[in-house]
Amino acid sequence: GAGVSQSPSNKVTEKGKDVELRCDPISGHTALYWYRQSLGQGLEFLIYFQGNSAPDKSGLPSDRFSAERTGGSVSTLTIQRTQQEDSAVYLCASSPLQGPSGNTIYFGEGSWLTVV
Amino acid sequence: GESVGLHLPTLSVQEGDNSIINCAYSNSASDYFIWYKQESGKGPQFIIDIRSNMDKRQGQRVTVLLNKTVKHLSLQIAATQPGDSAVYFCAETGGTSYGKLTFGQGTILTVHP
Numbered sequence: 001g002a003g004v005s006q007s008p009s010n011k012v013t014e015k016g017k018d019v020e021l022r023c024d025p026i027s028g029h030t031a032l033y034w035y036r037q038s039l040g041q042g043l044e045f046l047i048y049f050q051g052n053s054a055p056d057k058s059g060l061p062s063d064r065f066s067a068e069r070t071g072g073s074v075s076t077l078t079i080q081r082t083q084q085e086d087s088a089v090y091l092c093a094s095s096p097l098q099g100p101s102g103n104t105i106y107f108g109e110g111s112w113l114t115v116v
Numbered sequence: 117g118e119s120v121g122l123h124l125p126t127l128s129v130q131e132g133d134n135s136i137i138n139c140a141y142s143n144s145a146s147d148y149f150i151w152y153k154q155e156s157g158k159g160p161q162f163i164i165d166i167r168s169n170m171d172k173r174q175g176q177r178v179t180v181l182l183n184k185t186v187k188h189l190s191l192q193i194a195a196t197q198p199g200d201s202a203v204y205f206c207a208e209t210g211g212t213s214y215g216k217l218t219f220g221q222g223t224i225l226t227v228h229p
Contacts, residue, residue, distance in 0.1 A: 004159075042205060042222055043207075044219075056216065105162070107152075
């Protein structure tokens with residue numbers, strides 16, 4: 001597709017279960033980002049992948065959170081042993097990092113996670 | 117710590133009016149600023165950006181102004197329409213990690229017909 005694609009769009013899970021959220025960035029975009037947005041709040045940086053460089057994981061809130069990016073394209077954000085405070089919208093974004101608009105960051109529609 | 121904040125959490129205007137949404141930032145190293153629009157249930161939508169070597173940039177019905185002296189950013193929307201109703205976020209970044217955007221809390225813009 002033309003934009004950043006995320007799945008699932010909605011996920012309800014029981015406390016303690018693991019969840020995986022998937023992101024397909026815009027084709028050709030070198031950089032991929034994960035953000036989290038709690039209800040009525042701004043966006044919180046989680047992790048940033050840039051090409052083949054080591055990811056910037058400085059925003060991950062705990063060791064229950066991890067992310068990988070395979071083949072420089074698709075990324076998966078994994079939350080282990082989910083807690084109720086993990087309930088939020090998880091937003092993926094990508095940017096080309098090249099050209100006059102290289103730093104423009106485009107977001108997907110998000111994966112709405114509810115932990116019950 | 118460094119932060120980006122908004123002066124007004126809500127803004128209510130009449131259709132056709134011009135809207136101005138303000139944002140203050142504290143990181144003097146920031147050199148790239150973006151405004152996003154977020155409608156209910158959707159991801160942030162890029163509106164306009166500006167680099168620190170500029171003080172004004174215009175798009176379609178939108179203008180972003182940057183005052184580096186007082187670390188202030190504003191988004192002006194001309195002839196505001198009901199479809200402009202949304203939450204507007206400013207974000208800033210800089211240095212070598214352009215993906216690490218710092219977002220403000222957002223301003224809710226409501227446009228009355």
